[in-house]
Amino acid sequence: MLSFETQAFAAPPAVVEAPPPIVVETKRDLPDMPSATVGTSGGDAGYAFEAKTPDAAAESVPAPAAAVDDVWGRLPGGIKKVDSAELGALADQEAKKDLAGLPTIDVRQPAEAAQAPVEAAAVTPPASEFKLAPLETLPAAGQPASEFKLASVEPLPAMPRPTTEVPPTEQTTTIRPAVEAAPQVSPEQVAVATPEAQAGQNQPPLTAEASAVRPEASLSERFTTIKQELTTLGKDAASAAVQNAISVLRDKTIGRLEGLAGTVKNHDTVKAIVELNNRVARAELAVREIMSGRDKMKGEIADSSKPLSETLKDPAAETPVPAAERPASKSPENAVVTPERLQQEVAAAKAERIKSPESLERGTGWNDSKQMLRIASFLEKEGMSDALEGVLAAKHGPEIAAQMMDYHDLVKAGVESGDLSEEDVEMLLAGEFDRLTSGNEGEEESGAEGGTEGAEGEQAASGVGQEQGVATTGTRSAERRPRRERSRTPENRELPKGKTEAEYANMDLSSLSQATVKEQARLSELLQSEQGLSTVTTHNQVGRQYDTRYDYPEGAGKAQIKQALKMRSNESRMFNLMAGTESLENENKADAFTRAATAEFESDGLDVTVSADPELKSFQNAKVKMIQEGGAIRVEIRQPDSGAESYVGSMDIKTSFDKNI
Amino acid sequence: MATTYQEALRAHLREFNKTLPESMPEEERRAALLAEIDRFTEADALKVLDETNEVLNSGYDHVVALKAQGDVQAEQDQLAEVRQSL
Numbered sequence: 001m002l003s004f005e006t007q008a009f010a011a012p013p014a015v016v017e018a019p020p021p022i023v024v025e026t027k028r029d030l031p032d033m034p035s036a037t038v039g040t041s042g043g044d045a046g047y048a049f050e051a052k053t054p055d056a057a058a059e060s061v062p063a064p065a066a067a068v069d070d071v072w073g074r075l076p077g078g079i080k081k082v083d084s085a086e087l088g089a090l091a092d093q094e095a096k097k098d099l100a101g102l103p104t105i106d107v108r109q110p111a112e113a114a115q116a117p118v119e120a121a122a123v124t125p126p127a128s129e130f131k132l133a134p135l136e137t138l139p140a141a142g143q144p145a146s147e148f149k150l151a152s153v154e155p156l157p158a159m160p161r162p163t164t165e166v167p168p169t170e171q172t173t174t175i176r177p178a179v180e181a182a183p184q185v186s187p188e189q190v191a192v193a194t195p196e197a198q199a200g201q202n203q204p205p206l207t208a209e210a211s212a213v214r215p216e217a218s219l220s221e222r223f224t225t226i227k228q229e230l231t232t233l234g235k236d237a238a239s240a241a242v243q244n245a246i247s248v249l250r251d252k253t254i255g256r257l258e259g260l261a262g263t264v265k266n267h268d269t270v271k272a273i274v275e276l277n278n279r280v281a282r283a284e285l286a287v288r289e290i291m292s293g294r295d296k297m298k299g300e301i302a303d304s305s306k307p308l309s310e311t312l313k314d315p316a317a318e319t320p321v322p323a324a325e326r327p328a329s330k331s332p333e334n335a336v337v338t339p340e341r342l343q344q345e346v347a348a349a350k351a352e353r354i355k356s357p358e359s360l361e362r363g364t365g366w367n368d369s370k371q372m373l374r375i376a377s378f379l380e381k382e383g384m385s386d387a388l389e390g391v392l393a394a395k396h397g398p399e400i401a402a403q404m405m406d407y408h409d410l411v412k413a414g415v416e417s418g419d420l421s422e423e424d425v426e427m428l429l430a431g432e433f434d435r436l437t438s439g440n441e442g443e444e445e446s447g448a449e450g451g452t453e454g455a456e457g458e459q460a461a462s463g464v465g466q467e468q469g470v471a472t473t474g475t476r477s478a479e480r481r482p483r484r485e486r487s488r489t490p491e492n493r494e495l496p497k498g499k500t501e502a503e504y505a506n507m508d509l510s511s512l513s514q515a516t517v518k519e520q521a522r523l524s525e526l527l528q529s530e531q532g533l534s535t536v537t538t539h540n541q542v543g544r545q546y547d548t549r550y551d552y553p554e555g556a557g558k559a560q561i562k563q564a565l566k567m568r569s570n571e572s573r574m575f576n577l578m579a580g581t582e583s584l585e586n587e588n589k590a591d592a593f594t595r596a597a598t599a600e601f602e603s604d605g606l607d608v609t610v611s612a613d614p615e616l617k618s619f620q621n622a623k624v625k626m627i628q629e630g631g632a633i634r635v636e637i638r639q640p641d642s643g644a645e646s647y648v649g650s651m652d653i654k655t656s657f658d659k660n661i
Numbered sequence: 662m663a664t665t666y667q668e669a670l671r672a673h674l675r676e677f678n679k680t681l682p683e684s685m686p687e688e689e690r691r692a693a694l695l696a697e698i699d700r701f702t703e704a705d706a707l708k709v710l711d712e713t714n715e716v717l718n719s720g721y722d723h724v725v726a727l728k729a730q731g732d733v734q735a736e737q738d739q740l741a742e743v744r745q746s747l
Contacts, residue, residue: 239703245710253717260724266731269724276720283713287706293667294702297674301694308690312675 219270222277223258229284230254236291246287254280666705673701 227250234246261273300311677697681690 237706239699239706242703242706242710245707245714249710249714249717253714253721257717257721257724260721260728264724264728264731266728266735269727269731272720272724272727276717276724279716279720280713283709286709289666290702290706290709293665293670294698296667297670298695298698301674301691301698304687304691308678308687308694312671312678314672314675 219261219264219273219277222274223254223261226277226280226284227254230280233284233287233291237287238291238294242287249280249283670698670701674698 230246230250234243234250237243237246257273257276261270264270264273300306301308303311674694674697678690678694681693685693
């Protein structure tokens with residue numbers, strides 16, 4: 001890169017008839033260089049020789065690139081350690097050799113150089129090689145080269161100085177690759193992730209605060225302004241974490257950019273920096289809006305003179321759309337998506353929720369729908385439509401699931417056509433799910449379980465015992481059984497009562513249609529807790545069946561659910577293994593199980609360590625629960641015959657189990 | 662359907678409020694909502710700031726590349742002028 005100063009040297013002054021000589025200067029008089037390393041280095045002012053001892057900083061002087069390259073090439077190995085006595089001589093010797101196309105090489109010590117006259121060049125080099133400092137600019141003896149400034153040469157009058165006001169010329173446009181569009185600062189990325197942005201809304205307009213960065217402001221002024229605003233913002237932030245994030249943004253990220261901006265001359269680069277600066281301004285504005293909203297909302301909540309129901313009331317509730325005007329969403333004739341209908345659906349869904357808020361107070365309200373929506377969206381994106389319907393069927397039954405799928409397709413079409421935002425979709429689906437499940441869920445969930453869905457109950461519920469309705473902990477009531485049976489697929493529900501665990505073991509539980517949402521979520525929760533993720537929040541204290549909310553961390557939700565599904569699949573394999581060992585009548589059950597499990601999981605390349613309790617009498621009626629603990633899987637095998645909580649075997653699979661599935 | 666952040670926050674609190682036990686006393690409910698406001702807004706603010714940091718970091722690399730390209734171009738332009746003047 002050439003700075004202005006260097007650019008001035010890039011061409012000979014017009015008054016000089018002959019180019020100045022190339023000067024290769026070495027510090028061979030340095031007394032403390034018993035063993036120096038010589039080499040070259042590139043830099044803004046061109047190449048330079050370096051003579052460096054292990055203890056000393058580099059001493060460098062500017063030298064022409066071509067000369068350095070040639071000398072470098074003559075020094076064996078490029079960089080070579082030489083004695084101080086040899087250093088100068090070696091450089092002299094190499095540099096003085098014939099350098100094609102270069103003027104006379106003048107190797108001298110600083111003191112000599114300062115007094116030497118300019119020698120006319122024997123050969124006129126191309127202009128591109130005029131990167132030499134005149135002799136009078138060489139550092140004086142004892143003056144560190146690093147402190148020496150090339151100066152005293154006036155820039156060529158005809159040489160234009162690029163400024164930020166100069167637009168890109170046609171020539172530069174043709175020469176440069178297409179870099180005008182900055183992918184890293186595309187509008188999508190520039191968009192601030194406010195709730196409005198997430199909902200597909202436009203960015204809020206810049207307020208006077210953000211507009212304080214005047215369009216005509218220089219880069220320096222822009223940085224000064226934005227840093228000042230961030231400083232103010234940091235003071236206003238009540239959270240230490242936010243303050244820290246602001247500090248990082250201001251001091252590290254912007255600071256680095258600011259340092260770079262000081263050397264930027266060309267238009268495109270300035271433009272890109274301005275864009276980034278504007279991006280920070282918008283972020284600053286968004287955070288301000290968040291903080292302002294926070295303060296206002298806290299003020300409203302803290303105002304005990306106003307009822308909470310009034311404070312939290314939705315302003316849109318004032319214009320409800322009559323439910324009668326809402327078109328049915330499930331009939332085939334309504335499968336045609338029109339913008340008008342979708343808009344009606346949005347309004348109707350909102351109105352429905354407002355009209356009957358008590359319906360949301362049931363156990364399967366908004367949160368449950370949102371949770372299911374997350375899973376459904378994930379499955380849909382993964383192209384697992386069948387699985388999606390299976391999940392819905394497991395939760396709500398096949399009829400409602402089919403209706404939901406119909407509606408899901410409808411809404412999906414609305415999204416693809418651009419008629420619906422994400423917020424609209426969430427509202428529509430949640431509202432529709434509520435409608436579809438109302439009544440059913442009401443009677444199903446009427447048996448509030450109080451605190452029995454706590455940790456102990458949850459753990460016991462995730463195994464087969466839950467499927468069968470066997471009260472392994474004594475907290476499950478018989479009232480659960482009808483619901484469980486109904487939530488299964490039709491063929492499962494047709495199974496006779498008293499179906500053994502071995503019969504369950506033969507089922508292919510990897511089919512999602514046989515895995516309930518809650519089971520998947522519970523497994524996922526276990527995984528999350530084992531992986532130290534703290535974002536799982538439960539609301540068991542509410543005493544509802546579907547009262548556990550899973551807030552997957554951003555970006556990890558899919559992985560977590562995949563983990564859960566994979567666990568479910570492996571659990572199925574364990575059941576199959578158990579069923580297989582039943583046929584090994586003359587062998588020790590535990591040994592057979594160990595062998596079979598090892599072979600089964602090793603076939604997947606997993607590092608398996610299996611240990612089963614030798615007291616294990618039979619796998620008949622045994623229950624299996626798989627729990628991931630870090631990189632291993634623990635399998636608990638319970639045998640109701642010998643006590644509900646008896647632990648009869650284990651298998652440890654030590655592996656980096658599907659961290660990236 | 663543009664909504665202010667405050668209204669988005671209100672909507673969130675409305676849903677959060679429904680997850681609280683119905684029997685929860687008013688004062689406790691208000692305290693829970695206030696705590697949720699802090700948690701929710703902090704998460705949002707951090708998200709905005711972190712995203713901005715990411716954009717700026719990648720933008721920095723882009724600016725470096727642009728600058729290098731611009732420098733080379735400027736050098737070529739000046740050399741071309743020098744050649745013309747010789």
